[in-house]
Amino acid sequence: MQGIIRTIRDGSGFDILLLGLALLYLIIFSAFPIVYNIIMSLQTVDMFTLTSFNRPFVGLQNYYDIFSQPVAGTIFWNTVKFVFLSIVFQLSIGFGLALFFQQDFPGASYLRGLFLAGWIMPALVVGAIWKWLFAGDFGVINYALTSLGIADDRIFWLSDPNVALYAVIIANIWLGIPFNMILLSVGLASIPRDVYEAAELDGAGAFERFRSITLPLMRAQLGAVISLGVIFTLQQFDLIAALTQGGPADSSNVAQYWSWQFSFQTYEISLGSAVSVLMIIFVIVVAAVYVRSTRHEHSY
Amino acid sequence: MKRYVLLIIGLAMTAIYLFPLYWMYLTALKSSTEIFQYPPTFWPSDTQWNFLEVWKSRDMGRYIWNSLLIATGVTILATTLGTGCAYVLSRVRNVWIEIALFAILMMQVLPSSLMVTPIFVMFNQIGLLASPRIAVILAQTAKVLPLYIVLCRATFVQVPRELEEAALVDGSSRIGAFFHIMLPLARNGILVTSVLIFLQSFGEYVYARSLIAKNELQTATVGLQTFMGPNANDWNGIMTYAAIYVTPILIVFMLLQRRIVSGLTAGALK
Numbered sequence: 001m002q003g004i005i006r007t008i009r010d011g012s013g014f015d016i017l018l019l020g021l022a023l024l025y026l027i028i029f030s031a032f033p034i035v036y037n038i039i040m041s042l043q044t045v046d047m048f049t050l051t052s053f054n055r056p057f058v059g060l061q062n063y064y065d066i067f068s069q070p071v072a073g074t075i076f077w078n079t080v081k082f083v084f085l086s087i088v089f090q091l092s093i094g095f096g097l098a099l100f101f102q103q104d105f106p107g108a109s110y111l112r113g114l115f116l117a118g119w120i121m122p123a124l125v126v127g128a129i130w131k132w133l134f135a136g137d138f139g140v141i142n143y144a145l146t147s148l149g150i151a152d153d154r155i156f157w158l159s160d161p162n163v164a165l166y167a168v169i170i171a172n173i174w175l176g177i178p179f180n181m182i183l184l185s186v187g188l189a190s191i192p193r194d195v196y197e198a199a200e201l202d203g204a205g206a207f208e209r210f211r212s213i214t215l216p217l218m219r220a221q222l223g224a225v226i227s228l229g230v231i232f233t234l235q236q237f238d239l240i241a242a243l244t245q246g247g248p249a250d251s252s253n254v255a256q257y258w259s260w261q262f263s264f265q266t267y268e269i270s271l272g273s274a275v276s277v278l279m280i281i282f283v284i285v286v287a288a289v290y291v292r293s294t295r296h297e298h299s300y
Numbered sequence: 301m302k303r304y305v306l307l308i309i310g311l312a313m314t315a316i317y318l319f320p321l322y323w324m325y326l327t328a329l330k331s332s333t334e335i336f337q338y339p340p341t342f343w344p345s346d347t348q349w350n351f352l353e354v355w356k357s358r359d360m361g362r363y364i365w366n367s368l369l370i371a372t373g374v375t376i377l378a379t380t381l382g383t384g385c386a387y388v389l390s391r392v393r394n395v396w397i398e399i400a401l402f403a404i405l406m407m408q409v410l411p412s413s414l415m416v417t418p419i420f421v422m423f424n425q426i427g428l429l430a431s432p433r434i435a436v437i438l439a440q441t442a443k444v445l446p447l448y449i450v451l452c453r454a455t456f457v458q459v460p461r462e463l464e465e466a467a468l469v470d471g472s473s474r475i476g477a478f479f480h481i482m483l484p485l486a487r488n489g490i491l492v493t494s495v496l497i498f499l500q501s502f503g504e505y506v507y508a509r510s511l512i513a514k515n516e517l518q519t520a521t522v523g524l525q526t527f528m529g530p531n532a533n534d535w536n537g538i539m540t541y542a543a544i545y546v547t548p549i550l551i552v553f554m555l556l557q558r559r560i561v562s563g564l565t566a567g568a569l570k
Binding site: 014015017018019021022023025026029030031032033034036037040045050051053097100101103104105106107108111113114115116117118120121122123124125126128129130131132133135137138140143147174177182231234235237238241242256257259260263264269272273275276279280283284286287288291 | 302303304306307309310311313314317318320321323324327335336337338339340381382384385387388389391392397400402403404405406407408409410411412413414415416417418419420421422424425438439441442445446449474475478499502503504505506509510521524525528535538539542545546549550553554557558560561
């Protein structure tokens with residue numbers, strides 16, 4: 001007994017205790033739910049068997065059921081579009097802004113900081129604001145588009161099945177720009193000034209400098225930002241809940257929202273877990289690639 | 301000269317980006333007839349101050365109180381569990397620590413909307429849903445704890461090893477050195493990271509929506525969502541609600557902006 005107290009006070013027991021507490025918590029509330037999720041996705045779980053510990057196993061039936069849903073294809077492509085378009089625009093706009101604010105002018109870093117306001121706000125509030133900006137009859141976006149002559153008529157952003165997904169994507173791009181910009185700014189700041197100066201002396205133009213210095217030196221950073229972008233885009237739920245709730249008729253629904261709908265709206269919990277298992281595996285694979293690449297970066 | 305042209309372009313881009321925020325405050329200040337004017341006005345002609353009415357009629361005090369309670373609980377739990385763990389991860393280096401760090405980084409990316417299904421069933425079976433706010437605190441802590449550990453570890457890495465070793469040579473115990481040397485030196489990083497996870501939890505939505513059944517225990521996000529309803533047209537009130545809710549968040553953020561940014565970037569890329 002005395003030995004245990006001494007090692008906790010003064011030896012490696014101290015390390016093990018501190019590490020163990022946090023890890024135990026994460027095992028109970030993160031790792032175990034994942035395992036439990038996989039088990040549930042192989043069972044029948046609904047309102048009747050919710051509290052039972054002895055549910056019938058059905059093998060891969062739930063996975064078969066999700067893929068045979070008529071909307072499965074739509075939701076799959078929506079998710080791909082949602083992730084792909086969000087990242088392309090977040091990254092290019094974020095990169096453009098990072099390059100712009102890298103230049104030397106008064107207030108540059110202060111203005112850059114203001115962009116982060118969009119990132120710190122609860123996504124549900126951001127969704128509420130965009131819902132009002134997108135409003136069909138009185139929305140300011142429609143006003144701007146029609147008065148600038150870009151659109152002939154009002155667009156019903158959130159109720160037209162052809163555009164609802166893009167409305168959600170636009171709002172998500174707005175949310176993601178600050179994070180991309182800040183991470184890329186850090187990378188840009190770490191490129192030594194004299195590399196550019198040397199290139200300039202050699203007669204390289206601004207575009208040439210960007211292509212042959214900035215892009216290659218930012219490769220690791222860009223990779224990290226893209227993988228984080230995939231992860232964060234797949235976490236996006238609040239925005240969809242506030243804007244369209246997946247509608248109209250699943251036209252803006254994505255996998256992470258679909259999973260939640262199964263579990264909490266139609267109570268087909270085992271189907272919800274099956275979608276959730278597939279998505280979690282995907283997210284973890286992306287994260288593993290990202291973490292491996294950044295740790296590799298550090299080792300040399 | 302060129303610098304001022306850049307400044308003007310920079311101001312214009314910031315203004316365009318922050319336009320949604322401006323629109324929120326503007327709509328909150330407009331009268332309920334003015335918001336439905338077309339073309340819309342870009343400055344309120346008849347300013348309304350209905351913050352107090354919205355606060356009362358939507359029972360915002362209770363919602364905000366629940367959000368504060370949950371955010372405080374999450375912050376206390378995550379800092380208690382995470383600080384020590386971050387310290388050990390920054391000091392000890394071996395294969396097991398590498399594996400633990402890798403596992404923690406992986407758990408950081410799990411989306412709440414996917415984790416909520418097993419957590420709901422599990423909490424339901426062990427009866428935790430009877431105290432739903434505690435259930436949300438436990439679930440949300442699991443969500444933010446890995447991020448807290450990663451960011452805090454970056455702070456501890458910066459504290460020189462020698463200071464701790466000197467204390468140990470002087471006869472201090474490990475616990476003493478941790479509390480009297482390491483914690484005070486890492487104080488700023490710990491504080492900023494705690495504020496960050498506090499703000500995140502203050503805006504939490506998925507767990508609150510899914511685990512809390514009673515309306516009087518709900519958080520401000522869910523309150524806003526109910527206010528928006530399927531056929532909402534009180535945009536005036538909704539934007540007032542949103543403005544009341546986010547203004548304190550924005551103020552805290554502006555005060556700590558520089559530190560949050562540096563802490564965040566250090567954590568995300570290391």
